[in-house]
Amino acid sequence: KINTQEVFFCYRIVGEDDGGKQFTPEEYEEYKRKVIPIRLLNRLFVSWRSPTGVDCKLVGPETLCFCTHRYKQHKTDFEVIPQRRPISLPCRVPGCLCRAYLYVPLSGAQPIRCRCKHLADQHSAAPGLICNACSKCSGFHSCFTCACGQPAHAHDTVVETKQERLAQGKPVGRDVPYAAMGGLTGFSSLAEGYLRLDDSGIGAPSVEVLDAxxxxxxxxxxxxxxxxxxxxxxxxxxxxxxxxxxxxxxxxxxxxxxxxxxxxxxxxx
Structure with a gap:
């Protein structure tokens, strides 16, 4: 009988690393011995941050990059965390020109538009983000306004370590062995920044507000x-x-x- 719970946790640990071919028990044990210590020690937290310091979007495994591939399809495991900042997480999909994970917000369920009037997915994922549909675009630049009130182009995709995040007083959750968790630390991480009451969002209301x-x-x-x-x-x-x-x-x-x-x-x- 198949233990569906065990299969689920195996999938969360392996993610895309098996290349679509199921590991043998020996390969799976070897894989765990190699990657789990790395993820527990060197996890990277990824967020889309407003100039006000609010993490408007906490990136998870399924969150799309500008290159239209998901976060879990990018390089997320490092034996040694790079010293250079910002940390680049290149896409691992063959043929993709993306050199660093870059979150791009959606307008509802649709990609946002550049000031050249073309959608984000009509631009190249190569550095410079040049439009493929016109020759006048100097690079993707959107006037879309986030729910926090700041324009999208004022936000940054931030990749940081656990220590860097703790130094800012932001939540890091528990150390987990799962693949490509990004900035997710709990169910509240799925909400937008202006709705989250932890230190990654707008923060908890003051005592005066609660007692009003x-x-x-x-x-x-x-x-x-x-x-x-x-x-x-x-x-x-x-x-x-x-x-x-x-x-x-x-x-x-x-x-x-x-x-x-x-x-x-x-x-x-």
Whole structure:
């Protein structure tokens, strides 16, 4: 019987390195002995960073490069981390001219356009990013604006080590043996920078924001919660009997416990 979980983890470790041909058990063990220590010690974190310091996009294995190939198809494992900065991650696809991974954002599901009016994938992946569809373009330059409010051309694709990232106070997650993890450290890494509340995004809201009173301009969920918290206990009658249903959250209850208790109380009515 095939252990699907084991197959999944094997795929995450090997990635594209088997060339589409399944390793033998001996080859797989040898591969793990070689690459796992490298990934645990020399992992590189890749992000698309705003001038404000926010990582607007944390690159993962499937994230596309300007050359239209995915991050996992680039060189991501180094026995010795290069001293030269920026670190270049060339594409490993045969015939590709890409010499360094370069993230390019999407407008919805479509590639963004250069100021020459042609799409990003109509430009060469060779250094200079010259347009293949016109002769007037001096290199890809987009006026697309990121959700953070900064133009795309003001962002940089940043490749950095764990130590460099820690020095900036940005999260690095756990050391994992998986291939081409890039900047992913958890589920929140899939969100855009302006939505992430960790130090790679906009950061956690201040105590003043968290303790502020709910106003008419706040989300309807917050207003409804505030209304139920401020209302007196309800007196319900069923068949001549009355029962008190407390609507206030108990001091020891977290949010989920409170909502679950209220739900169960209403279901039982």
């Amino acid at each position: 009173s709910v106003t008419a301009t706040d989300h309807p969920f917050l207003r409804a919660f505030q209304a139920s918290s401020n209302s007196p206990p309800e007196t319900l009658r069923d068949g001549g009997t009355s029962s008190q249903v407390p609507s206030l959250r108990k001091p020891e209850e977290d949010d989920m416990a409170f909502f679950e208790r209220r739900y169960q109380e209403r279901v039982s009515l």
